[in-house]
Amino acid sequence: MPALSVNLALGNAGLLITLVAAAVGAASGAVALIGGNRRAIAQTHLFAWPALLGTVLSVAMMQIALAQRDYSIEFVQQVGSSTTPTLYNVAAMWSALEGSILLWVLVLVVFTAAVALRFRSRRDDPLVAWALVVMYVVTTFFALISFGPASPFAAGSTVPVGFDGPGPNPLLQNHILVLFHPPILYLGYVGFTVPFAFAIAALVTGRVGEGWLLETRRWALFSWGFLTIGILLGGWWSYEVLGWSGVWAWDPVENASLLPWLTGTAYIHSVLVQQRRGMLRVWNLSLLVATFSLTILGTFLTRSGIINSVHAFAAGEVDGYLLGFFALVVITSILLIGWRGDRLRAPGSIDSPLSREGAFLANNVVFALFAFIVLLGTVFPLIVEVVQNRQTVVGAPYFDRLSMPIGLVLLFLMAVAPVLPWRTASTELLSERLLWPAWIGAASLASAVVLGADGWAPLVAFGLGGFAAGAALRQVALSTRRHGWRGLVGRTNGGMVVHLGVILIAVALAASNTHTHSATIELERGREVAWGGHTFELVDVVREVDERTDVARADVLLDRSGVYGPAVTTYLQMGMTIGTPSVRTGFDKDVYLTIDGTNPPSVGDSTVVLRVFVKPMILWLWIGGALMALGTVMSAIPSRLHRRPTDPTSVSLSGGAR
Amino acid sequence: MRRRLSWLAVLFVTVGALAVGASRDGGPLDPGDRIDAISRRIACPVCDGESVYESRNPASEAIRSAVREGVRAGGLTDDEVIAEVADAYGAQVLLLPRATGLDALAWALPVTAAVVALAGLASAFRRWREAAVQSGEATDDDRRLVERLRAERDGDGSGGSR
Incomplete structure (x- = not known):
């Protein structure tokens, strides 16, 4: 079928264009920069466009191939x-895996x-050109994987007429978040390539001052924001889908996405110390390197299949490369x-632990420790396997116990930290500024x-x-x-939001982790069961069958006020069965209903066994996530009231603003 | 003076509320909650790192009912119930590393890292302070002195933020 192989040919061609453009861009840019050829340096940016076009072509061909169900392609x-x-x-x-890497390349060439x-x-500017060279090197690497070992456009074996594939894993086709969670997470993951590239460029050019930090502040913030939203959407998805x-x-x-988030969070804090005081240069560079390399390591750990994971939808032959x-x-x-x-030696010193920069440093130490623990727990089964050749699992209770303190x-x-001034603070000042926040803390505890x-x-x-x-609100209130x-807008207040x-x-995690109650309840049609302050009654068992799924749903009357329908869905193409919970969401607590086990109930059943969870404050997780997103946007909007960080400190506030 | 009283009141409320709240912690309320708490600490033996609490796999259902029996029988602590399950299914169902042998590293390394980090932080601050003293820059003590004199000059309460 010639019309179909066009997808394959153009898809491969697109990836090849990206690969060649990125490789040639990296090589010619580096040669021009080393040789000091200014005209050639100024042309480094040109290669970004064919690289972008090539990948866009590939992605378009992949979407067309998927839409046409072009089974000449293995993927x-x-x-x-x-x-x-x-x-x-x-x-x-x-x-x-193959398509995920293609998405990665797409985000990378867009950046x-x-x-x-x-x-x-x-x-x-050599700084910019070197940063582009680094981005081309990274693009070359991922395009190489995508063109070679993890090719999404590999030719498939011949299939019989009327062949139909299994479709995506059932967990990846029963909730709308599958459209948003992975791409948004990738925007965050891949976005950190930009500050990393500028960090390397600063090292190569020797311009290790604060210039490159300011250039990439918003890029880092943007990536951090998307990583945050991506992780939270993943949590939401898990809640809505996994039962x-x-x-x-x-x-x-999950840990693989949390690791760069932890080091990235440390970075967006410590970068403020460097901007303000010119200190912590090596530390900031190390954090960026750590953030970027942890995204690669995380991808390796989870895509190589050496660590078991419920996310292991995709394993392939890319571990050596990664x-x-x-x-x-x-x-x-x-x-x-x-x-x-x-050149990196810091000119100043941090005078007192009781100062804004002292608090940022403490924050960084804690985040670095947190990242170390998450990494250790994640790879610990590997260590045990290598040393003692035995299987172990390090699970949630370990991480819960260590992350709590x-x-x-x-x-x-x-x-x-938000009430501390730069340089140094007196206890007198702290006792004045912290009094109201402390009252709010005592009141919320009481x-x-x-x-x-x-x-x-x-x-x-x-x-x-x-x-x-209280401390965050105090800052926002004072500023407004x-x-x-x-x-209201600007870096400080955005940070406070x-x-x-x-x-x-x-707070929502602390409440829901410690005050969740659950029970297994057998429901009989027409008979009300009371548990945990709620009533449950089986109304009906309904079955809905289409060509894709066979859904068996138990309609349950909850608290005599609403019908909720936890279900068991059988995906006919794959023969896989997954449960779909049904949740009544409230500001104080959620009531989460799911059918116990994986056996679908049958129409006409008079009893259904439910697993019920009552979880406090879950909604506040998502509200908190929305606030984090809002705050990130606020802190990216330049506050005209703040002086530019490069202006001398002695310029008055209003003078610096205009 | 009024501020000091206010801080004392904060302290009083905090300690009181903590004492009341923490002392009435009776552990899990009913057997169901205990079964949940225990099954969170046991791995499903066949399903890629999920806990028995999360998993719907038949193997997990079997362990869950073993836990249920252990809890219903009474007399066993959580750790003892888990030890029984580990005896039956092997140590690879433990989600929490043991505190012996190689597994103890999972606990020792984070603690060591925390101590090293704190010591590093402390020594960095000491080095910076010494550097400040040697270079003749203002030290914390100098600043405190200036601040106190300023406060005395300006009268109490207007201790400036800038």
């Missing part, structure tokens, strides 16, 4: 199915083109940092106790949450009182 044989609805068919591209566009007025009522399981793939690239990134970066050691320390820092909360750890979390929220509504979101999430 489509693997994830295509005539029964998949259009939206999930679009998302089928990232339901397996590269965005850098070329954003810095078009400084094409001959165990949890949002976070400390699964290796591990090699990871080693290349780490070694090159360390060598560069060592080479520039003399870290979370409490971070809440405490969030309370104290009200939690009145509402029936118990256990010292969650109570401390509620108290510190209130304390930290001083500057009106214009004072992000803090409020984090606090909501921390």
Whole structure:
């Protein structure tokens, strides 16, 4: 069928164009930069455009191939199915390894083109050109994987007439979030390539001052924001789909996304110390290198199949490449940092631990420790297997136990740090500024106790949450009182709104982790069962069959006020059965219903066994996530009231603004 | 003075609320909650790192009913129930590394890292302070002195933010 192989040919051609453009761009850019050829340096940006076009062509061909169910392509044989609805068919591209890497390349070339566009007025600046060269190197690597070992356009074996594929994994075609969670996560993951590229460029050019930091501040913030939203959407998806009522399981793939988030979060804090005081240069570079290399390492850990994970939808022959690239990134970066050691030496010093920069440093130490623990727990089964050749699992209870004290320390820092001035603070000043936040903390602790909360750890979390929220609100209130509504946006207040979101999430997690109750309830048609302050009654068992799925749903009357329908869905093409929970969401608590086991109930059944979870405050997780997103946007909007960081400090506020 | 009283009140409320709240922590409310708490600590033996609590696999259902029996029988602590399951299914169902042998590293390394990080932080601050003293820059003590004198000059309460 000639019309069909066009997809394959053009898809491969597109990837080849990207690969060649990126490789030639990297090589010619590096040669021009080393030789000092200014005209050639200024042309480095040109290669971003063919690289972009090539990948866009490839992605378009993949989407067309999926839409046409072009079974001449192996990847489509693997994830295509005539029964998949259009939206999930679009998302089928990232339901397996090869397509995921293609998505990665797409995001990468878009970022590269965005850098070329954003810095078009400084094409001959070696810093910009080196950053582009680094981006081309990374693009070359991923395009190479995508063109070679993980090719989404490999020719499939001959299939019989009338062949139909299985479609994506059932978990990847039963919730709309499959369209958003992976691409948004990738925007965050891949986005950190930009600050990383500028960091390497700064090391190579020797311009290790604060210039490159300011250039990439918004890029880092943007990536961090998308990584945050991507992780939270993953939690939401897990909650809505997986049926165990949890949002976070400390699964290796989840940890792989959390690791760069932790180092990235440390970076967006410590970068403020460098901007303000010119210090922590090596540390900031290391954090960026760590963030970028952890995305590669995480992809390796989870895509090589060496660690078991519920996310292992995709394993393939790319582990050697990823591990090699990871080693290349780490070694090159360390060598560069060592080479520039003399220029990186910080001119100033941090005078007092009781200062804004002291608090940022403490924050960084805690985040680095957190990242170390998550990494250790994730790879620990590997260590045990190598040393003692035995299988182990390090699971959620380990991470829960160790992250709890870290979370409490971070809440405490969030309370104290925002009120600390730069340089040094007196206890007098602290006692003045922290009094109202402390009252809010004490009040939230007391009200939690009145509402029936118990256990010292969650109570401390509620108290510190209130304390930290008080400090954040104090900052926002002071700024808006001083500057009106214009004072609301900008880096500091945006950061405080992000803090409020984090606090909501921390408090909601503390509440839901310690005060979730569950039960297995046998429901009989027409007979009301009471449990945990709620009533349940089986109304009917309904069956809905189409060509894709066979859904058996139990309609349950909850608290005599609403009918909820947890279901068991059998995906006919794959023969896989998954449960779909049904949730009544409320501001105080969720009631989460799911059918126990994986055996679908039958129409006419008079009894159904339900698993019921009552979970407090879950909705506040998502509200907190929305606040974090809002705060990120606010902090990206330049506040005209703030002086530019490069202006001398002595310029008055209003003078610096105009 | 009023501020100091206010801080004392904060302290009083905090300690009181914590004491009341923490002392009434009676553990899991009913057998169901206990079964949940225990099954969160056991891995499903066949399903890629999910806990028995999360998994719907028949193997997990079997372990869950073993846990249920252990809890219903009474007299066993959570750890003992888990040890029984580990005896029956092998140590690879433990989600929490043991504190012996190689597994103990999973606990020792984070603690070591925390101690090293704190010591590093402390020594960095000491180095910076010494550098400040040697270079004749203002130290914390100097600043405190200036601040106190300023506060005395300006009268109490207006201790400036800038």
